[in-house]
Amino acid sequence: MSVPWKGKGSKGEAADCAGARLARQATVEVAGLLGKRDMSRADLARLMDVSPGRVSQILSGDENLTLRSLAAVAEALDLDIKISFVEPKEDGARRTRGLGDGSDAFVYAP
Structure with missing residues (x-):
């Protein structure tokens, strides 16, 4: 059985782009946490x-960043992940918020 979003084409490309954005956002969040904790x-x-x-x-921003890797970071820092x-916003714009301040982080896919 094939999974449509894993294949080539617009759905697969959109999923790849969204995954890469999420990985970058997660690594920025971790870097912010490290900075905040010196x-x-x-x-x-x-x-x-x-x-x-x-x-x-783990912090390279690779789109193949796993939930298990993020969980290991959270566990080491004694944090939970949400x-x-x-x-999406009505205008379709992407927004991100975070950087280790405990706020919710959002990424909107195209």
Whole structure:
């Protein structure tokens, strides 16, 4: 059975773009949290019991960032993760909000 959004074409491309935006947003959020806590990537690596290189991979903004990786970061920082689906603004503009301040973060797909 084929999954339409995983294939080529406009739906697959839109999903890829949205996934890449979400990954970038997540990594910006983590970087903001580290900055707010005056922590380095090496500090996070120690808390996660992984190499600093692995933390760099996680924070590289790769669209293949996994929920498991994000959960490991949250666990190391003693945080929960909240995922919300929201309606796009009427003008269709994308907006993002976050940077480690605990606010909800939103990304609107095209």
